[in-house]
Amino acid sequence: MNRFHKERKKHSLAGRLFVPLLSFAAVMLFLWVGIRDASDAASAEQEKSLKNAIQRSVVHCYAVEGSYPPSLEYLKDHYGLTYDGDRYLVDYRIFGSNMMPDITVIPLQ
Template identity: 45%
Template sequence: MARFQYQKKQNTYRKFLLSVCAFLLIIVLFCQGIESLSSSSIRRQKESLENALNRNITYCYAVEGAYPESLDYLKEHYGLTYDEDRFFVDYKVIGSNILPDVTIIEKGD
């Protein structure tokens, strides 16, 4: 009779261990999914910022006949907004009639 009780305890322990392993696996997969979505979102934000900058620079040139002299000019007169804590925008003016060199760098955490 004691033999059956020992086997029952062992089966209960195995089920518990299997449940814990399954739970940990689900948690790991969930965290990986969240990380993947986060990096995808940041990439889309960067693409959106690139498009907005190019659109604003081109529009400014079409309206005023010269490219904007600074990034602040685009912010003030054309409503450019972006997350300055997440992205660094290097804006180099070469001349009033030459397209500025724009580089967008993602800041680390």
């Protein structure tokens, strides 16, 4: 027998695939967490953007007409406000024609 030649151990298929499969699973988990976090951040930014758009429309209406809009439908009809009603619930509470309304945006999903 050659003393420089070593017998190789025979590994099973599962043993040879364990490290690559574990690495693949770790990469997929990392990507999934990253995509989920990016999606959550985008949803929060959309909610903030919708609230700002409504407030800008309300202030614009007050500047043009001298009173705050009586309803959210008024803003949609006269000032071109649009949003996805399936994704967001907008609570618009008016206290008077000369007082800034309370605007709450609630994500539905």
